[in-house]
Amino acid sequence: MTILCKLNDGDKIWPPPIWLMRQAGRYLPEYNVIRNKAGSFLDLCYKPDYASEVTLQPISRFDLDAAIIFADILLILQNFGMGIKFEEKIGPVLEKPLIENPVLNVITEVEKSKLVNVGEAINLTRNKLPREKSLIGFCGAPWTVMTYMINGRSKKDLSQSVKWMEDNQSLANDIIDVLVDLSAAYLILQIQAGADIVKIFDSWAGVLNESQFNNWVIKPTSKIIAKVKDVFPKTPIIGFPKGAHKFYEKYALETGLNIIAVDSELDRDYVRNILQKKFIVQGNISPNILLRGGAELKKDIELNINKFRDQPFILGLGHGILKNTPPQHVLDLVQFVRSLS
Ligand code: CP3
Secondary structure: OOHHHHHHOOOOOOOOOEOOOOOOOOOOHHHHHHHHHHOOHHHHHHOHHHHHHHHHHHHHHHOOOEEEOOOOHHHHHHHHOOOEEEEOOOEEEEOOOOOOOOOOOOOOOHHHOOOHHHHHHHHHHHHHOOOOOEEEEEEEOHHHHHHHHHHOEOOOOOHHHHHHHHHOHHHHHHHHHHHHHHHHHHHHHHHHHOOOEEEEEOOOHHHOOHHHHHHHHHHHHHHHHHHHHHHOOOOOEEEEOOOOHHHHHHHHHHHOOOEEEOOOOOOHHHHHHHHHHHOEEEEEEOHHHHHHOHHHHHHHHHHHHHHHOOOOEEEEEOOOOOOOOOHHHHHHHHHHHHOOO
16 A cells, blocks of 8 residues: 555555655656657657656656656546646646537546546556555546636636626526536546545635535546545545635535645644644745745744644645746755654
């Protein structure tokens, strides 16, 4: 059994296991080499050899306890016939966002879509990864994926997406239902290929009011988790309702997840006193503090560990590693955590 599964089963693990969101990526020179060889970001995601290689890079360099398969939550959009590109400095750009063109042509069978390449990458990675290390599969949660489908690109202000959902409720619900089925099948495919834990990223959960949160976050996420648990009852599931501070406990209780990922802005006393009473938590060092490194980083790791150490937890970040982070800071973090008694 891998380290995160052991933690999920109640084993005491000290020092805490470490894995960091976006631990593979542009801050690593060896990533940029493969990224250039692959050509585009999407080619990198879809070529199993390359995807597997970049997944393993941070494990070789830092000896982290878990690998997360290199892919993207937006790959699923190709199942909707939505052409997507990742552009330098802009991020994802969709050819046919819903605000312009609400006509969709859906590939409902994951096995018949390019997502099978992610399964192949997982299979290759599992064969190379040391046995005790966990391999995390993932998908985007329906609401977060929909924000990109609606606008066609990253937006800071999501009021337009929310308005589109309210104005087009019947179509929005139909798309959410398709995303639920696809995402569950995709996670199942990833577990069959060798992922021993899966994570559902809801990066934009924080902009919704309570009824929207219930309808677009809790309900669909619970359905995905139930479908996955139906086939793989023992596989731990991590949920990440980023920014949804008022609803974190409700989300953890109602969706059926095992591990809750906490963002850097969530109060650590709340995490300890409320979430850790019932769930394993993961987080929540700030990616900005990791970027700055040094004494400030060390101090924050200490604060984090002292707050969370009485209950099982995964040491990690509140969000993804930033592009300009010196790799040495990640090494410092790992060495510091492993030196603790
Ligand atoms: O190490 C890992 O965490 C695994 C790989 C991973 C990526 N994206 C690779 C990636 C994971 C888990 C994701 C999830 C993802 N993708 C999320 C949820 C987590 C979060 O960050 O909130 C979201 C919202 C996306 C959508 C996405 N992908 C955006 C908005 C962007 C552009 C922003 C940016 O950082 O450039 C991406 C591109 C992306 N996904 C990159 C990487 C390494 C950078 C592209 C590149 O290398 O050219």
